[in-house]
Amino acid sequence: MKTFGMLAFAVAMVLGASLAGADEPAAAQDPASSQEPAPASEPGEEAIAAAASAGPGPGYRDLRRITLLQGDAAAGKAKSELCAACHGAAGISIAPNFPNLAGQRADYLYWELVEYQSGAMPESAMTPLAASLGDQDMRDLALYYASLPAGRALAQEEAPAPDAALLERGRQLFMEGEPGKGLPPCQGCHGADAGGHPLASRVDREGHAPWAAYPALRGQNAIYLQLRLNAFRTGQLHHSTNDFVMAGVGQRLDDDSISALSAWLAAQGP
Numbered sequence: 541m542k543t544f545g546m547l548a549f550a551v552a553m554v555l556g557a558s559l560a561g562a563d564e565p566a567a568a569q570d571p572a573s574s575q576e577p578a579p580a581s582e583p584g585e586e587a588i589a590a591a592a593s594a595g596p597g598p599g600y601r602d603l604r605r606i607t608l609l610q611g612d613a614a615a616g617k618a619k620s621e622l623c624a625a626c627h628g629a630a631g632i633s634i635a636p637n638f639p640n641l642a643g644q645r646a647d648y649l650y651w652e653l654v655e656y657q658s659g660a661m662p663e664s665a666m667t668p669l670a671a672s673l674g675d676q677d678m679r680d681l682a683l684y685y686a687s688l689p690a691g692r693a694l695a696q697e698e699a700p701a702p703d704a705a706l707l708e709r710g711r712q713l714f715m716e717g718e719p720g721k722g723l724p725p726c727q728g729c730h731g732a733d734a735g736g737h738p739l740a741s742r743v744d745r746e747g748h749a750p751w752a753a754y755p756a757l758r759g760q761n762a763i764y765l766q767l768r769l770n771a772f773r774t775g776q777l778h779h780s781t782n783d784f785v786m787a788g789v790g791q792r793l794d795d796d797s798i799s800a801l802s803a804w805l806a807a808q809g810p
């Protein structure tokens with residue numbers, strides 16, 4: 541019953557946004573045709589409401605009508621040498637501020653690469669790297685990393701091991717959210733096992749997979765998670781409909797909830 545409520549919440553959120561933009565053309569199918577992102581009007585502040593009322597504008601990519609990714613993981617392996625310098629030969633990154641890619645959802649990896657390639661995040665280390673990739677390369681690389689067995693988060697040097705109370709707080713926030721602050725349970729969108737959206741593989745009647753590009757979070761590096769959650773919290777990520785969904789969650793986080801959630805997620809093994 542509880543799980544159903546959470547699912548219903550997530551579904552309602554996505555459907556709400558979907559209805560608002562239903563008459564807009566789908567930009568997601570063809571990354572090459574998408575326009576140069578313009579700054580979204582009010583990033584962070586009531587991002588979901590803004591997205592729902594304004595509908596998709598030229599500034600971001602609509603990921604609600606994507607189709608499940610196709611590509612060749614073996615070809616991706618052959619293209620991954622450059623990536624291994626930072627993300628490791630097995631998709632487990634060499635530094636805790638870099639994300640692990642092994643076992644991540646393929647559709648999420650692909651659409652992140654598309655986003656980097658669009659130049660929407662010029663400050664990211666990935667922007668010049670993604671610039672040299674073709675669309676097929678990004679598909680193949682995404683499927684390759686998704687096919688690798690998930691690993692463990694890297695230990696944080698010089699940081700004290702998280703204590704049991706912090707981990708329990710993180711687990712509770714992930715599973716239950718914090719209704720008093722309007723913070724939804726993370727598991728509704730990232731799965732009870734933090735392995736991705738529960739409906740990630742669901743294809744609707746029109747052949748779209750609206751939840752395929754929702755990321756897995758378990759075993760991700762704690763420092764990277766903190767960086768990303770702070771970026772959502774401060775409205776820096778507003779380049780896709782999925783960014784808007786997560787930004788609405790991020791603005792309800794604070795330093796304490798970010799440390800607790802990051803510590804707990806990083807502690808979840810493969």
Ligand code: HEC
Nearest residue numbers: 622623625626627637638639649652653664665666669681
């Ligand atoms: C110089 C180091 C470096 C190299 C080389 C590198 N990356 Fe990255 N990658 C990063 C960093 C740092 C981030 C986090 C960037 C950010 O938050 O903007 C990242 C993020 C990503 C993400 C987003 C993951 C997520 O969880 O959101 C993907 C996908 C990715 N890289 C794929 C690749 C692929 C494929 C290659 C090879 C073509 C590659 N990277 C090469 C440093 C690197």
Ligand code: HEC
Nearest residue numbers: 550553724725726729754755765768782783785786789801
């Ligand atoms: C309503 C759905 C929804 C809820 C609830 C939600 N998320 Fe997300 N989250 C998303 C989506 C969609 C993305 C992908 C955004 C993108 O494309 O960059 C995301 C991305 C993320 C990322 C970035 C992952 C990476 O590899 O860079 C983190 C970290 C994250 N969420 C953590 C959380 C936490 C912690 C909670 C609970 C406090 C939470 N999310 C609740 C939908 C949600």
